[in-house]
Amino acid sequence: MTDMEETSAARMARGRKEALLQKMRGIAPAEGRAGIAVGPAERPVPRFEDLPEYKQVRMQELASQLVGIANPFYRTHDVGAGAVTEIDGRNLINFASYDYLGTNRHPAVHARVAEALARYGVSASASRLVAGERPVHGILEERLAEFYGVEAAVVFVSGYLTNVTVIGTLLGPEDLVIHDELMHNSALAGIKLSGAARRFFRHNDMDHLEELLAGFTGKFRRILVIAEGVYSMDGDVADLPRLVELRRRYGFWLMVDEAHALGVLGKTGRGTHEYFGIDPNEVDIWMGTLSKTTSSCGGYVAGSAALATVLKGSSGGFIYSVGLAPALAAGATASLDLLAAEPERVARLGANGRLFRDLAKAEGLDTGLSEGHSVVPVLVGDSLRAVRLSNDLLEAGVNVLPIIHPAVPEGQARLRFFITSEHTEEQIRTAVRHTADILHALEKQNFGLASVDREQIAKLLSSM
Structure with a gap:
């Protein structure tokens, strides 16, 4: 057998092996005019930029940029966060921690x-x-x-x-x-x-x-x-x-x-x-x-x-x-x-949760279904307004994060306050007062998605 014949035999063996693997994978080989298998037609690689999830995030980012609102997410804490925290060198009252019983730094x-x-x-x-x-x-x-x-x-x-x-x-x-x-x-x-x-x-x-x-x-x-x-x-x-x-x-x-x-x-x-x-x-x-x-x-x-x-x-x-x-x-x-x-930590947490909820309701804030335990939301409705409220509260010395679409349906955006046993009554009263004052001011301004030029955002998205 010549070298050329050996090469041809090896090529045929590889072809049979590939055909068997294709069959095992459930892929039928494409047939050419003479019954010879041909490769699949080339197709473009899908772009992550075309995913609707990507466009949704970019839409929110662009809406924030148009009205000059900074991204409230991924704030970097410089210390172990609990009832208080430190961000960019500022000491803040913190309502964005799961540390319900103050064990994180014990x-x-x-x-x-x-x-x-x-x-x-x-x-x-x-x-x-x-x-x-x-x-x-x-x-x-x-x-x-x-x-x-x-x-x-x-x-x-x-x-x-x-x-x-x-x-x-x-x-x-x-x-x-x-x-x-x-x-x-x-x-x-x-x-x-x-x-x-x-x-x-x-x-x-x-x-x-x-x-x-x-x-x-x-x-x-x-x-x-x-x-x-x-x-x-x-x-x-x-x-x-x-x-x-x-x-x-x-x-x-x-x-x-x-x-x-x-x-x-x-x-x-x-x-x-x-x-x-x-x-x-x-x-x-x-x-x-x-x-x-x-x-x-x-x-x-x-x-x-x-x-x-x-x-x-x-x-x-x-x-x-x-x-x-x-x-x-x-x-x-x-x-x-x-x-x-120390089960008294549980009692303090319960008292703080109820205090926050009751004070918020007295200020006209919508706390939804909360029973005043570890989680007390303040419903805002508009996602952009919730982001602005979070940023304005940060400036006022209170760290709390917004929950916006798609985590919740549009129209149900909120700030979610995590209450701990270590919050003081003064901290809770301060946070509720600032939240009420800032939110009521934003409502009077009718600040929110309705005030954003959606056509401009759509144009920006289409040019991406």
Whole structure:
């Protein structure tokens, strides 16, 4: 056989191999005039600039630029933020921190973090399944299970990941998830990943939930109902007694997201079940984050030992993710210990939340559905007005961030005030007074999106 023949044979072998790979991928080869496969026609690479999400963000930026408003997001804090913070050398009253019980800068928490850092290093350095397990992980899980009064808990490296991977692991295309319409985005992402059917019930409307359950029971393998203990955007509380009653009758799994309820609700801060006096075992899945009350990072699930076994053995977000940093696990445990030792922090937080809400209402501010716990929104309506209000408050010495479209529907923009146990009455009164004065002035000016030349923005976008 000649070199030319060997080359030709090798070429034919490669062609057959490629055809087989194409078939395995489900790609039919394009045929030329003589039955010879030809490559696909060239097509331009999609541009990220053409995505509607990009245009939405740019529209908001351009609208702000036209009226001379600075971007309020990604403000850089120069210190550990709590009830107060420092930005660009200015000391500010801070209402943009999840540090509900003031544990983030507590010396006892710092000491435990430093000890874990010195012993275990910065990172777990591997998935806990293979080489990342450290004693602090098990201690934190035991403490969380004890805190909720259930059999076991599992901690994850991210709060968002917790919802995504737990729902994605437990549910599939034969199942149904019914969630509150104001549910957090992480739960929606988990439902999408699972392939389960999805329906929502009107916010905290248990009669609507029951209507849905009556229509779907028996049509799916499993049904999961999800609610939040304290709703992160509105600050009201799930109707847990009615949810538990419906669970008994319709036989679904009940999942409650405690991100903004742990350390907030109940006399000792144990969350929604303590607030209502309900057996925690009436809820199948207690989910929460470690970044709020426990001033750490990550997420957790608490419930039965069987649930923990399934998640540790089957959930991709646990198996294929690095273990929670040991120092973060130790810090979260220390914060839980501080909460157990000083429950008066929960009482102070509750008093501050109610004071803020009541003062805001007295000033004519719309606090929406908030019950005066850890989250109190001030509804503004117009996204541009909310941004301007946030910036003007920063100038007045108060740091609070706007929530605008698409995080909330246009017309429901707001400032979201996170209340802590460490805020003083004077700080709360000052913040409410400034908010009312500035917002009422903006309303009198009719400042907002209606005052922006939308045609000019559209022209700018089209030229990009």
